[in-house]
Amino acid sequence: MEHEPEDGERVEAEEAGALEPVLVTLEEEFQPEAHDDSDLEENANPIDLPIGDYQEIEPVGDPVEVEEHRDDDQTAR
Amino acid sequence: MTTIKQRVDLNTGANSIDGWETNGARARDVVVYTGNWFAAWSADGGNTFRTIDADGMCRRHGQSLCCDQVVTYVPKINTFCWILQTNEGDYVLAVASPEDVATSSGTRWTSYLIPAGRFGVEGAKADYPEVSYGDNFLYLTFNLIGKYSIGLRLKLGEIAERATLHMEYLAAKNNYWLRPVQATGSSGYFVAQNSASALRVFRWGEPDHWFSWFDVKIPTIPTEEFAVKTPSGPEWLGSTSKVDWHIYGATRANRFLWAAWNGARRVADQKQNRFAYPHIGIAVIDLQARALAEMQYIWNPEHGFAWPALATNARNEVGLSFCWGGNRWDPQHGVAVLTGPGRSFLATTSGPTNGAGGHYISIRSAWPDEARFDATGFVQRQTPTAAVNNPQYVSFNS
Numbered sequence: 378m379e380h381e382p383e384d385g386e387r388v389e390a391e392e393a394g395a396l397e398p399v400l401v402t403l404e405e406e407f408q409p410e411a412h413d414d415s416d417l418e419e420n421a422n423p424i425d426l427p428i429g430d431y432q433e434i435e436p437v438g439d440p441v442e443v444e445e446h447r448d449d450d451q452t453a454r
Numbered sequence: 455m456t457t458i459k460q461r462v463d464l465n466t467g468a469n470s471i472d473g474w475e476t477n478g479a480r481a482r483d484v485v486v487y488t489g490n491w492f493a494a495w496s497a498d499g500g501n502t503f504r505t506i507d508a509d510g511m512c513r514r515h516g517q518s519l520c521c522d523q524v525v526t527y528v529p530k531i532n533t534f535c536w537i538l539q540t541n542e543g544d545y546v547l548a549v550a551s552p553e554d555v556a557t558s559s560g561t562r563w564t565s566y567l568i569p570a571g572r573f574g575v576e577g578a579k580a581d582y583p584e585v586s587y588g589d590n591f592l593y594l595t596f597n598l599i600g601k602y603s604i605g606l607r608l609k610l611g612e613i614a615e616r617a618t619l620h621m622e623y624l625a626a627k628n629n630y631w632l633r634p635v636q637a638t639g640s641s642g643y644f645v646a647q648n649s650a651s652a653l654r655v656f657r658w659g660e661p662d663h664w665f666s667w668f669d670v671k672i673p674t675i676p677t678e679e680f681a682v683k684t685p686s687g688p689e690w691l692g693s694t695s696k697v698d699w700h701i702y703g704a705t706r707a708n709r710f711l712w713a714a715w716n717g718a719r720r721v722a723d724q725k726q727n728r729f730a731y732p733h734i735g736i737a738v739i740d741l742q743a744r745a746l747a748e749m750q751y752i753w754n755p756e757h758g759f760a761w762p763a764l765a766t767n768a769r770n771e772v773g774l775s776f777c778w779g780g781n782r783w784d785p786q787h788g789v790a791v792l793t794g795p796g797r798s799f800l801a802t803t804s805g806p807t808n809g810a811g812g813h814y815i816s817i818r819s820a821w822p823d824e825a826r827f828d829a830t831g832f833v834q835r836q837t838p839t840a841a842v843n844n845p846q847y848v849s850f851n852s
Binding site for chain 2: 382384385386387388389390391392393394395396397398399400401402403404405408426427428429430431432433434435437438440441442443444445446447
């Protein structure tokens, strides 16, 4: 059974080999096409984390107010 | 007090880039900006952007662009480090100096393919990268899908020489969604959640070939009921938004590590809502005492907050890029400086939106201006014919 390291215990880092550089010259003024990538990522956390040892939230401090942006000109700088 | 110095919409006026899941970094007047399916560069301080062939970068390695791109600028080696996730589940690291980006119109890079199968799980695919740097290393974290998280470090000296890179990594075998801490200095730090009630902090001294970790108890994160109604669009932070409560932002300021996540309304197994709307939870951890120093909650009784990204500038101020909205407010992007007197939160967008933010919005310390931060975010707007995305570039300081 694999040893489970404890808090503060030294754990050896691992090596993953070498990476060789590749010089790349890309096409200029490339125009990307939008694509639907919604299926390419995990939509939910696949590792189900537990609640843990419940601890009360207290205090939460004062509410935070956001100063709204009043300029609807999206080119504004 | 937070002061916005520059705000540019990449899909309006001189710019016409439609995309989401944004990330960006700046060195002097050169900005490299990424989204899920695009990359762009600017040589005029972020006023106008031209696209980069991100998919072509992946094709050069026999793969194709998927998504999840991140970028940072490392002043010590005067190099942009740009990470691209491929459909094959690997990463491409592309590096170039700001001068090379400008003189080549964003076309000339040195790149490396990082195969996900090199990290102990044969056939593994990687997902959800983030990048940071310390005094001598570039740090990259990612999930091996369905397994656990990896913290990879690469020597800045080897990157500077555009030489062969030698990979060394830690495997966080009990953790997922590991995040690298920004501005780590002489030790790499990484943070993840063990549960909704505890964080795990990994420390990897830069001279060392070993790491260690310690756990910090936190008030239990409300993980239930994120979705909020909005005036103009569909619900925000709903089931298709990818929202969850893992750590999104992490940075170090002096001896404190700041870690931020999305919090919902209610703690699992509890009956009462603790918050009326989703909020941002922030744990401030004392790295010397290895203990929670302070909890901060970014919340409002009338609307939600979400998608926190954190960074530290050269003055050791902590900046936040975030989204907010719901109830009477359509979702918007905003920025804030969290430390110092007169803390204020400023929206950077306005008007009707379908939503704002996602797995990626970003903040980086600017270079060489020691006080400034560069943030990215995005909102989606509805036109009569289609939904369009408006990436934002925002430069601000305290």
